[in-house]
Amino acid sequence: MTPLSHHTLRHLALLALPAAIAFAGTAQADEETASAVFAGGCFWCIEEAYDKVEGVEATTSGYSGGHTEDPIYEQVTAGGTGHAEVVKVDYDPDQVDYETLLHVFWRNIDPFAVDRQFCDAGASYRSAIFPMGADQRALAEASKETVAERFDQPIATEINDFEAFYPAEAYHQNYYNENPVRYRFYKSACGRVERLEEVWGDEASATAGSSG
Template identity: 45%
Template sequence: MRPAGAVIGVVLALLLSAPVQADQAKAIFATGCFWCTESDFEKLEGVVEVVSGYTGGDLENPTYEQVGIGGTGHTEAVEIVFDPAKVSYEKLLEHFWRTHDPFNGEGQFCDRGAHYRPGIFYLDDAQKQAALASREATQKLFDRKIVTEITAATRFWPAEDYHQDYYKRNSLRYRYYRHGCGRDALIQTIWESAQMPERTP
């Protein structure tokens, strides 16, 4: 029998998980700090909602402190609700590759540890095949091996309320953190090194 707290945690996770209507779909990605991932994806047209949280681990209803200490197996991630009529899953994948360091599986930018590892957590076989194809296409642009994981999604646990929309509610601190981590500068350097195919006239 589960402790009452664990049961409540499961119920809360189900209630807080981003709702999906018949004409919407979900995606789960991790690109390091979920404040940044949330900010990056909410800018896309067709994205309805982005929820920061934790996935990829075994502990039920994990807290920020537990995930940060390590040992739960979780990584900071986001659950995205999107309108496929306005933005495809493939388009989300393109954006995903351009918003993280795919060569570092031990963390991202100034954040280190398995709980900051990047990943694509597919929800069905179609997403799996699209994710694998996108990684293969992206790998062809670089000499270094991409280590971003692609795994089946497990339960997604929404993070504490103060983490949601952090980049909006604490904009100055967020911008200082993002700039200080060198996130955008490193991403720019990575893509400047990409061997982009030549376009035919």
């Protein structure tokens, strides 16, 4: 049986969903809330991972790292915007710190993959960290060095200063909960769980979002 392409898998998972509409559900960060932005391939899967972390108050799928304002999904996945699929994580620093969020991030990605994650290929699926300030950048750089030392091979994950975040269309938000059957099919067929376990061993199973 010929494996399904990432375009086919994503198309099947999106089949029969409503047309894109403007999404206005981004959490408003208050004085007690901080934000972080991560790109780890399919934003559905990264959103699932962080929703299970205690202290995370909201997650929003979207786009960042490119040059096009207010991009739409079709533009981003076509590769003309420079953006990656990302998740903005709003969290309570009194309950969870940025270092913990970095720990979850690394164990939900393949850090060696260049311009792809699992079955999803293209620069929009690259892995990246977008630090929002000097403190986050220092922690992100230190975490990347730790991962590189652990595996003793080049790490493809980028670290880029945060510039802008554009929420994705409403039908992408909380996709794993709103469309569980389609989501599980996509995630299983994409081989995400198996590859994470290959790279991270038991640590993959212990982090949120690794179970299929």
